[in-house]
Amino acid sequence: MPVVKEETVAIGSDADVVLVRQRVRRRAQELRFSLVDQTKLVTAASELARNALEHGRGGEMLLQVLEEPPRSGLRLVFVDRGPGISNVELAMKDGYTTGGGLGLGLGGAKRLVNEFAVESAPGAGTRVTVTKWH
Amino acid sequence: MDRIPILRMGEFLLVTIQVDMHDQLALTLQDDLTAQITRTGARGVLIDISSLDVVDSFIGRMLGSIASMARLMNAETVVVGMQPSVAITLVELGLTLHGIRTALNVEKGMALLRAGAARRSRA
Amino acid sequence: MAVNLIHLPRILERHGEALLADWIREQLQSRSRTGAIKEGELREQCAEFLRLFREATTKGGVDMTRPEYGPLRELLANVSASRGAQGFSPSETAKFVFSFKRPLFMRLREELMRDPVALADETWAATELLDELGLYTTEVYQKAREAVIVRQQEEMLELSTPVVKLWDGILALPMIGTLDSNRTQVVMETLLEKIVETGSEVAIIDITGVPTVDTLVAQHLMKTVAAARLMGAECIISGIRPAIAQTIVHLAIDLGTVVTKANLADAFKAALDKLGVAQLPGR
Numbered sequence: 001m002p003v004v005k006e007e008t009v010a011i012g013s014d015a016d017v018v019l020v021r022q023r024v025r026r027r028a029q030e031l032r033f034s035l036v037d038q039t040k041l042v043t044a045a046s047e048l049a050r051n052a053l054e055h056g057r058g059g060e061m062l063l064q065v066l067e068e069p070p071r072s073g074l075r076l077v078f079v080d081r082g083p084g085i086s087n088v089e090l091a092m093k094d095g096y097t098t099g100g101g102l103g104l105g106l107g108g109a110k111r112l113v114n115e116f117a118v119e120s121a122p123g124a125g126t127r128v129t130v131t132k133w134h
Numbered sequence: 135m136d137r138i139p140i141l142r143m144g145e146f147l148l149v150t151i152q153v154d155m156h157d158q159l160a161l162t163l164q165d166d167l168t169a170q171i172t173r174t175g176a177r178g179v180l181i182d183i184s185s186l187d188v189v190d191s192f193i194g195r196m197l198g199s200i201a202s203m204a205r206l207m208n209a210e211t212v213v214v215g216m217q218p219s220v221a222i223t224l225v226e227l228g229l230t231l232h233g234i235r236t237a238l239n240v241e242k243g244m245a246l247l248r249a250g251a252a253r254r255s256r257a
Numbered sequence: 258m259a260v261n262l263i264h265l266p267r268i269l270e271r272h273g274e275a276l277l278a279d280w281i282r283e284q285l286q287s288r289s290r291t292g293a294i295k296e297g298e299l300r301e302q303c304a305e306f307l308r309l310f311r312e313a314t315t316k317g318g319v320d321m322t323r324p325e326y327g328p329l330r331e332l333l334a335n336v337s338a339s340r341g342a343q344g345f346s347p348s349e350t351a352k353f354v355f356s357f358k359r360p361l362f363m364r365l366r367e368e369l370m371r372d373p374v375a376l377a378d379e380t381w382a383a384t385e386l387l388d389e390l391g392l393y394t395t396e397v398y399q400k401a402r403e404a405v406i407v408r409q410q411e412e413m414l415e416l417s418t419p420v421v422k423l424w425d426g427i428l429a430l431p432m433i434g435t436l437d438s439n440r441t442q443v444v445m446e447t448l449l450e451k452i453v454e455t456g457s458e459v460a461i462i463d464i465t466g467v468p469t470v471d472t473l474v475a476q477h478l479m480k481t482v483a484a485a486r487l488m489g490a491e492c493i494i495s496g497i498r499p500a501i502a503q504t505i506v507h508l509a510i511d512l513g514t515v516v517t518k519a520n521l522a523d524a525f526k527a528a529l530d531k532l533g534v535a536q537l538p539g540r
Binding site: 015022042105107109 | 155156157187188191192217218219222223228
Binding site: 217222 | 445446449450452453456457458480483484485486487488489
């Protein structure tokens with residue numbers, strides 16, 4: 001699957017979460033995603049960036065523009081340096097939270113995109129990959 | 135911009151969120167609003183989010199907290215102007231903003247607050 | 258492709274007028290749809306092709322992906338699009354280019370009679386180039402067709418989901434036909450946008466014309482209702498026929514707090530009540 005463009009956004013503060021939203025929005029607009037799809041992807045990115053910040057002691061987002069004619073897509077990879085998730089299945093459940101939030105982050109983000117994958121191990125950080133196709 | 139302005143309209147407070155808020159700004163708004171309700175004795179809070187093109191679970195949670203806190207201080211909260219794409223996304227995310235009243239626009243939100251205030255003063 | 262055309266641009270230059278005449282005659286003779294294209298229009302397209310073809314081969318060699326071929330590609334795209342719109346088939350459209358081969362090769366042979374090697378090289382290069390250009394028209398033709406189909410599908414979607422204003426503040430969405438996930442999503446978005454546009458506080462979704470409701474469709478309806486609530490509007494679902502009521506109960510679909518009515522009239526009444534509109538006593 002050819003990656004035609006790539007950029008990285010560091011996630012170290014809540015201002016960076018705003019930056020993540022803006023970058024994802026701009027790329028989604030360039031790819032002419034529908035307004036609803038733009039909103040879904042930006043919202044998912046916001047959830048995942050905040051996760052990386054709050055539970056993962058920060059990290060970064062890798063943004064890739066994919067071309068696979070006739071469709072194009074955006075892939076976002078969130079990598080953090082946190083303690084990792086010991087039970088990914090449990091963390092995906094709505095209502096599961098360790099940070100005092102609503103616990104909608106991972107499971108909610110999954111429902112907003114087309115492809116979703118989590119790789120994590122205790123002590124090794126977490127890597128969440130989401131893709132939305134147009 | 136490090137503070138979101140709060141306007142006073144009679145016995146109600148009006149907040150128009152026009153910027154993509156970072157989390158700290160949202161928390162500051164929460165503090166400012168509760169302080170203003172106490173100071174002015176406001177009976178209602180109107181939050182206009184028609185300019186927001188994203189509401190994630192953090193902002194959603196903040197709106198819920200504001201409504202709960204305001205209710206404890208005898209003020210009603212109405213969130214107005216949510217865009218269709220934002221509403222669809224929130225539903226998919228699993229966030230229904232339970233316990234928050236909503237209206238299509240500022241005018242209808244004001245009418246809702248007025249009706250509520252009249253009902254409560256009768257009671 | 259390393260071959261560079263040496264003689265071709267020169268031949269195009271010297272015999273331009275004659276080539277044009279031969280080519281047009283060729284097309285008029287072989288064409289199946291007599292009179293479908295006016296001769297004047299054909300002459301114009303051919304003359305323009307010759308001019309741009311000469312420029313492109315002079316400056317850009319035989320590689321049609323080079324920028325020198327831009328104007329020629331554009332011309333072919335226009336020709337292809339207009340013929341597609343006139344009802345020509347892809348192969349008829351491609352013949353516009355392929356029919357140029359015979360007149361061109363005749364001139365090449367005349368000019369290069371004494372140099373068989375050059376004749377072979379130039380003919381080979383020219384035939385490859387013209388094949389590519391001909392296939393290009395087919396490609397454009399297909400893309401234009403696909404665009405038409407996509408547009409028609411979208412128009413059908415819009416047509417099949419008309420949102421009507423019943424009263425100041427009351428919208429109705431009569432749904433007809435089978436609901437799939439894609440269509441329901443469009444319906445949902447259209448309804449929510451109309452709610453904002455018209456400032457309507459109540460929307461009636463009438464499913465009288467929907468043959469079956471499965472779990473997925475019910476979920477979509479619930480999501481629409483939830484999204485409308487977030488925006489400050491209420492939905493009423495009407496037209497739940499006995500068979501659908503049975504399915505809903507059998508599938509244990511929870512319609513939760515959604516207001517449902519048996520028919521559109523009852524739903525309209527409920528909507529007026531909700532808005533506090535005083536009603537005249539019924540007969």
